[in-house]
Amino acid sequence: MESPIIFLRPFNLSEAEDVLKWAGDDDVTRYLRWDSVKTLEEAKQHILNKAIPHPWRRSISLLKHGRSLGYVSVKPDSGDGRCRADLAYAVAKEFWGRGIATAAVNMAVEQAFEDFPELVRLQAVVEVENKASQRVLEKAGFRKEGLLEKYGFSKGVIKDMFLYSFVKDDCFV
């Protein structure tokens, strides 16, 4: 499958309606740490309070000024952890299965190493049952480092998670 051309851009309050379409979908937010937004107002709050102040969060679109169909974010740690950052992403359900998340992750990895000069390691934790997301990371060249048992909460339930990483010298697949 050819990888789709995608664009990443900062979030804007004006795209709340488009964001509501995917951020309001329980299937999309199922493995994320936050709950679906229920209303346009909540989508606006999400953009204002979470997306815009975030150190590096991007809206994914298929056209340069096209509508938002998901997000990818990179959150660097600080102090002794400043060499690493956490990766997260989600795509609207109607666009699943087209390689969009993989393309967004590839682009985010490349840009994150440029934007954060101290960054050496990108990491992501994925629930054991979230096979689709594991495939995204593997296609983007991430390496599975291990299974971390009872590692974190997901929607109030303690879960085992796989830990993946991409280190600066790794090659893009």
Next chain:
Amino acid sequence: MEIDSSSMIKLETLSTVSSSPTEKIHLRPMTLSDVDDFMVWATDSNVTRFCTWEPYTSREAAIAYLNDVVLPHPWLRAICLDNDRPIGSISVTPVDKIRGEIGYVLGSKYWGKGIATEAVRLVAAEIFKENPEMERLEALVDVDNVGSQKVLEKVGFVREGVMRKFMYLKGNVRDMVMFSFLPSDSLQY
């Protein structure tokens, strides 16, 4: 090939650690009056090699550390021999509601006797009863710190994987091994 003294200490640790230490140890909270015993291990660069901090050089700095970090810590204990004087310390620091990270440090004179292993075992045996919400005890160990990896393996911690280029240690980015021990895991003796 030259063998320096730190390699000798490591070899000793690998070959002579027994499952029960040659001397009995107990754990107790630390107090300000432990400062001079604290200085014995805290000034030793062999001990601090894999610690994020540099050896202490003044008693004032040690007292400040005891006041600012040790005394308010949610769970930190002195490792003591029969005379009740500390020869090291062990702590469990909450990462979040369900995860705690174990860390320990021991005077180099006492390496190779199974003391750290016994201290970790004592903690792993008790910590979940004291903290019923804790679901996971974890430890992050530098890939080169083989002695400490052996301690955790002897107690029954599970080696989950190597986290590449995970954190800075004294100006260098290091690979760290992740270990865990769950309430459902079995302690090894």
